[in-house]
Amino acid sequence: MYYLADYLLGRKSSAFVAGIIFTFCPFHFAHGLGHLQLIAMEWIPLYGLYLLKTRQEDSKRNIVLTALFLVLNSLCSWYYMIYCFVLTIIFVIFQAVKHKKEIIDNGFLKRLSMAIFIFNVVMSPILIPMLYVKVTQDFTGEHNPEIWSADLESFFIPSGISTWGRKWFSRIWKDWTGNTAENSNYLGYIVFMLSIYAVVKDRRCHFWAVAGLIFFVMALGPYPHIGGKQFSIPLPYFLFHRYIPFFSFTGVPERFDIMLKLCMSVLAGYGITNLNEIILSTFKNKIRSKSTTTMRWGTATIKIVFTGILAVLTCFEYSAIPYVTTKIEVSSFYRQMATDPKNYGVIDIPSQPVTLYMATIHQKSLVEIMCPGLL
Template identity: 30%
Template sequence: MISEMKHNIFSCNRKMLKYKVTEYIKSKKINLLALGLYTILTYLMVYLPVSINLNQTYLGHGEVVYWSHYFWWFDYAITNFINPLNNSMVFYPIGMDLVDSIFPAFLFTPITHIFGSVISYNLYVLSTFVLAGYGMFLLSKYLFEDSYIAFVTGIIFAFFPFHFGASLGHVHTFSIMWIPFFVLFFFKTYKNPTKSNIILSSLFFSINALTSWTVAVMLALFCAIYMLSNWKFTFSKKFFPKIVIFAILSLCFMSPGLYLIMKNMLVNENMVLGLNSFIHYSADLLGFVTPSPLHPLFEDFSNEVYSQFTGNYSENIVFIGYSVILLSAFGIYSYIKKKLDKSILFCLIIFFVLSLGPVLHVFGTYYFTDHNLTVMLPGILTKYLPFFNMIRVPSRYDIMVMFFFSIFAGYGLKYIFEKIPRSKSNKLIICCIISLVILFEFMAVLPTQDVKDTPDFYYSFQQDDNTNPIIEIPIIRSPLDSAPVMIHYYEYQKVHQKPMMGGYFNRVNPVYAEFMNNDSVLKTVFQGKRNIDIAKDSLSFAPLAYLKLNHGVSHVILHKKYLDQEDLNFLLSYLGDDYIMDNSVATDPLIIYNTSSASGQSFSVNNYVMSLDNGWHGLEYREGSIPTRWMSNNASIIVNSNENNEANLKFRAHSFYKPRTLKIYVNNDFYGQQIIPSTGFVNVSTPININKGENIILLHVVEGSDRPCDIPELNNGDSRNLSIEIQNVTVDAHKVNE
């Protein structure tokens, strides 16, 4: 009897094990099938409408070249044993910390190394659709225990319109695919806090963070809402230590990127935009129910609507889909009726409200009634909260809005299945019909951008072992007018592989502009004719030699197509006529200066640069073209010299309203004074001594200044404090014999 019982138990255990193995294999086959279907759908939805050569054309436009260059840099840095987290090849000599999208560039390094950065970038774009769908499939399969429901929710999250919009060129906002993987293991941790679930949830949170800090902040908010909604369990003695371990592991996994982002937030005020930008890039309420302007059939209609919205297409395409709204309505009804955990519903509401930004937008308008009434929203708080203010575009919260709409659509589909006869064929038919409707609503055709041809010069330059930086002019000046130039520069650098003074990144551009403006010669090549001012340094006759000796520059390259004629003429005059031409690419003819030819130019005479300091009013022009500035009571000029010099300080001066006494000091030493008449300009020339290094010239007006608006007979509303206006400041110096 005992032997028979043991045999039966063993037989049952074996059958149970066999059943589990069979179900496991079946589950893996279903997962593999789903992954294959999402791959096919990505081919049909994303690639087929454009059918591009992935090696010659980018999916998206504009900034795609920047991100492709990002991929190239990681491969270049790792191959050459350089720190890949600081790109020293752009914004030379400052460089640029790579604070975002670290994981994608690192993950795709082998593909970049073998196939090149263009193919690598394009494959990455496509992979985000495949993995977003598959990740959502796995999460929904866990939540609903139904592969049909899971497949539909995966379609919604993979192909929702904002994903296409972000794919125009924002890696950190279209890289959404790791979100469902994290949420899956986060839910598993709450249900069964094993070591593997805690580690995997921490790992996937870190992957999200190292892929996109925008997504990381959103997920952190989701975690906070979920934890607080389940606070009794969260803060229980048994579970709370598990959450602490999760947090500590997450911080450890993402520490390299976290250090960089915090460092840049502390030292770079440009990491956060102003309130006007938060308002400008908010989602429009009408956008949630208006089909995407990228839709091939609704393009004309949608473009008329979207043209009224603030922001741009890569940010404001937030269409939910009518079928998704309907499914979600059923889902929310069922969710509330069954009294399920309210945290998911709270998340949907909170993220939806945050996506609307600081004030409500409807059809591009956020001022209502004749009194310009605005409807303030809670989203205004994110502008002033640390880390949340990094999400500089509120409409990006649509990522999480659609994530939770996908889940509620799953609940809606489950509700429908409960109301119909249980049959696999019925479920299959319904899922196919709903999937086709959703895919039709979400159809989009991404714009594409061809890789730009590279002039012959850069290929010949590649053979040069010289690792000195080059200057491309125009140097990137702003994110709005620089995209066409950036496309060329970043493609060319992949060929010549030399450091570049300048670059393109919204959060670094202002910092680098300050660096350029602190050097007289760099400021001149940076600003072109806009740099003409009253103070003239002595290097105008030898700027190439200065750039070589002081900054190590090997070549200065003028891009004729991107310089207006006045700027081009000014720079040709400034840099000289010792250059070569490269017309090998008709769309980008080059004028190339090699600084090695400037090595014989001497710095023994007039070796200084000048910049204006405090006390000056804005630049004006006398007689149409002569730069002039008014000073107030005191004004200072900074002179940097490589030598000790005896010099003559020269300028032209004219006093406002009445004669005034002008005293001149250099480094606090008095060097003379002169009466400046009010009847016209006079020439001033004063012997001074210039020390090696920085010198401060102070111009002091004894009688002080007056405001034109305070002198009745002038009938002038100018409220500035004016004393003397100055033109043509030079220092005629010669080296002191030592």
């Protein structure tokens, strides 16, 4: 996230806070409770970075890296693959509206097509069988999107993963559908205000505002939920889930929240940059008569203090202390099985997420297994 923000802002202090926001957002901590593939979200901003570079620069290296980071996102989660494609579509449409002639003349669409082609070649051994099964067979579906939709309140009230949510807001978040891991969408009021300020003050961030708004609406699912109650007002996700091929893989719409957090991290970075410039300008006007050395030290101090305060306040607002952990006790039977030279399959009854961990102990094949990328 830091590299993406630094590329856009050209301000390392602002990029640092943007990285803090994305890394310590509630989504990250909430899914650490069990969805390990979803906490591997570091490839998303890197894909965004090289998508932008592919737009701006005629470089084969950028094409390859765009494809690489799309592959890495896909290997972590099919959700992230679809989200990256949605981000790409939004980006292309936004650029076409603003710079129609330019994106054709500078070869951006050609370079993007090459990146997607490379991605398809690399992922085809996995995608082709999966898509064939999807087309030829009926899936019962593990997740009902009407249940796993983000509650509107969850963006403005800390959930059960939050230090403050557990302490003060349990009467509110306990009514939300889904569970704590999936409904930890809290934006944070510091980040929210910085983002609003950026949208008002800086036209450069409008793409991220548009993308963030789209991802916010998608996270709400097929019908809006407020306070745990569903309202029969169809939202865009309803149409996408029903009519867009393979979009039904995203049965948990509230996971779109990670893309909203990506956009808001960038927006907050723009907000910090603009505020920094105002503060520094005021400071320089007041000490204009001072020496150059004094101005440099003063400017550096203000940047460090301002950045540090925002970083600390953000971490404080996103606090998830104490963090819930589980002590895993390994049965002696599994350790005994590991010493058995025979090769056979194992069925765990009941099958639980810890089954995969136990397989790393006994080193035998599992008869039943859930691919992490499909969770």
